[in-house]
Amino acid sequence: MNAVLHAEDLTIRFGGFTALDGLTLSVAAGEKLALLGHNGAGKSTFFRAVLGFLSPASGKVTVAGRMPGSSTARRAVSYLPESVAFHRALTGLEILTHFARLKGEPVAAVMPLLERVGVAHAARRPVGTWSKGMRQRLGLAQALLGTPSLLLLDEPTSGLDPVSRGEFYALIDTVAARGAAVVLSSHGLEEVESRTDRVAILSRGHLVAEGTLPELADRAALKAQIRVTARPDDADTLHARIGGTRINGASVELSCDVPGKFDLLRRLANEEGVHDIDLQLPGLDDVYRHYSHLEDRT
Amino acid sequence: MSAASRILATSGQEIRIARRNRWALLSTLLLTLFALSLALFAAGQAGQVKADTLTLTAASLATLSVYLIPLIALLVSYDAFAGEVERGTLALTLATPLGRGEMFAGKFLGQAAVVGLAILIAFASAATVVAATGGLTAAGAIAWLRLGLTSLVLGGVFVGLGLAISAATPRTGTAAAFAVGLWLVFVVLYDIALLGAVIAAGESTFTTHVFPWLVLANPADSFRLYNLVSLDTAPVAGIDGLARTLPIPPAATLVPLFLWVTAALAAGIALVRRLTP
Structure with a gap:
């Protein structure tokens, strides 16, 4: 390479x-x-x-x-x-011209470059007055x-x-x-x-x-989260049938592999006492969090 | 591109920064006003003392310059590296082909030029006033030339020391404090301490053999003594009485000044090489 x-x-x-x-x-x-x-x-x-x-x-x-x-x-x-x-006291044009000289680039290239990044209109103002x-x-x-x-x-x-x-x-x-x-x-x-x-x-x-x-994302093999909300008074029986974790009285949370999520959804949809189903797929932030916390767990 | 063009670019940027720095402007104005008032004062005294106006002004300017020129030089230079570390531009600058030695040289030359310009403006306006009142003499002109050139070297010493301080401390505030401290020590406290020591020692080997060398070791005193030794008609007082009893030829009093320039530059370059952006 x-x-x-x-x-x-x-x-x-x-x-x-x-x-x-x-x-x-x-x-x-x-x-x-x-x-x-x-x-x-x-x-x-x-x-x-x-x-x-x-x-x-x-x-x-x-x-x-x-x-x-x-x-x-x-x-x-x-x-x-x-x-x-x-x-702060120098203008954008002066600063970029200086760096062009240090890098041995033609000074004539400076103004077009300022235009390219969209700050040419402020080129002759001190950068102390510029926005971040x-x-x-x-x-x-x-x-x-x-x-x-x-x-x-x-x-x-x-x-x-x-x-x-x-x-x-x-x-x-x-x-x-x-x-x-x-x-x-x-x-x-x-x-x-x-x-x-x-x-x-x-x-x-x-x-x-x-x-x-x-x-x-593949390698992290993160789980999809499924939250099932039960009808009033059905939460306990539903929890007993489908497993998972009880959340705030009326809901049950399940996790499953991403490829197998549809089969599970179909099964849950046919359950008695289900009021609503929420599906949360692992996002990029979850992938990132997975890897950056690997160190902490080992 | 060559090292010379990178150094010149750095000098140019320093001059641009100094031009927008109100301290540099203010101190140039101050130096000029002081020089002008000394010239007018000397012109008023003409005829009462045997020295001519130009020589007399050169003598009083030598004493004034010892205070103001190091101050201007330190004000211009203390922020040079500390400021860049603080703003994060040092890493950026050192990522370009600009070498560290080149960066130091560029900053030194640019800032020395700023101090030199202040000296030129102040001294030239004072000399013009004296010449206009008819005090122009050959001896006086030579004294001014000596004063002007050694002032540049004195400015160089303190720009170099200011840059060294700036490279040694990563914070602008700390660098400023060190610069003020350095100025106090070299320009004020050193002389007071030596005078005190001489008074305490009285007529002893310290007074005759050690004291003159200690005075000369200070770049500011070396500058002032050289200029006063060369003007034998000018009145002297205090520690400068030494000018009349020096154990060495007048030109030799300049040696410490040049040694200090060399030492300040060497220290500055060594410190810049050690900087981690």
């Missing part, structure tokens, strides 16, 4: 605290990977290790086949930190400068409204289509559904799951 980013058995420690433990992960050119996990799961630590800011206690990372932080790696990488606040979403767009513009082969985006859509999020992922798609590998971190699966090719879930520094979303 043509891996732009490759981490092998990567372990990062801060004093006695292990922030990343034996992480092995590869991202190929043109591939989009979502990195999920709670606060403190190790997402930002991973980014900082890939940038060469942290040195591994063991294992290694390569970017475009080179050491993180080497000049080849720096030229290949574009980074958007989790919460970046540019100097606009500043986030400026940060993204900075990451899109030039032709990076690896895009590292740390919670890039926090603070963006749903419309902006859509535009944001559309921009990411064009960069990936050009052949860049994209790694972005997020808090929830729902947000990255159908936006990325693959998902990796971190929990307390461990990689607990990795694959496409359908794969992860």
